[in-house]
Amino acid sequence: MRKTVLIADDHPVYLLGLRTLLQAHSERYEVLHEASTTDQLIDKLQQQPADIIITDFSMPGERYPDGRALIQHLRRQWPDSTVIVVTMITNPALLASLARLGVHAVLSKNSLSTELIAALKTSEMPTRTRAGKTAPSVKEALSPKESEVVRLLLRGMTVNEISSLVNRSKQTISTQKNSAMRKLGATSEFELYQYAQKIGLDS
Template identity: 30%
Template sequence: MLPLKGRHAVVISKIPVMQTGLGGVMACNFPDYELTYCRSQQELTLLQLRRAGVIIADISGDYINPRGALEQYYGLLNQYREIHWIFLVSRPLYSIAVELLMRPESTLLSDMEPIEGVVSAIRAGSKRSERISQTLLIPDCPDVDEESETLITLTHSERKVLRLLGKGWGINQIATLLKKSNKTISAQKNSAMRRLSLRSNADMYAWISSTQGMRELSLISAYGEFEEWKRPLHQDILQSSKIAQ
């Protein structure tokens, strides 16, 4: 028997750490939801669309044809109006998102949205949730961001562990690859979280998937092309060994 409609959620993102972070948010705050993942809207199945009560779509990445990508979501919105669509939007795509995705059953959140904002939008549902998050409406403060970034003082080992976690590897795998004990890897992860004032794994993955985190850990190029995800992990280890030498 299929689960009741409204208790199934879908996370759409081509970024692994974004999937992990949103999955952690759902597990902590909505444990009764069954969750599935897709990398793009093209991977959505008819069964998922029929069962889903909530779809969280990360549209913050750069697209070759952003209007075309959002028009595909526009078509899905017209067909499945009973779903609460939550879109994570980057500022460059904000105007197109408002034009194509602003519907009574949709919510636009910032790709830098605090976890509490995501939780509130899901909990409020499509009928009571704000149409556009206040985070999207607040002007950027680059000077403040630059100043805060200078306060990050992760060690090389801590940065390496977070980077591997961000690429989807677990503690056991990282320990094997770096030839260290699980206890050492866990200690380095916890130390990094303390330095960043992060209280949970969900907070950690949210920071890793943020623009600042990706830049700090070299997980994304300056042009939004996710080349770092394509490079095999053994190349990272080899490069780290050369640096150590």
């Protein structure tokens, strides 16, 4: 059965790109709605909810012009919909915040052509780490310093800020972050935040 999809972006080129990517997989995904403002997005979902919502983080609109507030509303009103955010922003605090809100994936607009379909496919898989490990065993595998680095990343701190705070070199912090990502099976910082939350490192 095909999944219904809403795509939203205020830039026509990116909206066309999203539509084209999904039409190439029309046997799996049906573009149900298109929107270029937050108002259109909300109105169309109220008319007919979609299985998957793919939205730009920053769009104009009278309602929910703030991206984070928009995502909060979407997760609250349509909790059964998979939400994927596309953005040019790579701020660690934003990524951690979106992970806490339950966003399935955050994709860079520069790599949509390679990442979007892969992200959609993972949304249909059981929730677990890519390494196939259960959360408790992975948590125990992290060293105390790796866990510390991940907790600070979840607070929105950068590698440089963590380095200054804990008095370790930037290279050491990066190595510990990459080691934690490998153990958690995360392929991006956003996935690291998601998996870390699932094993309770945000507490």
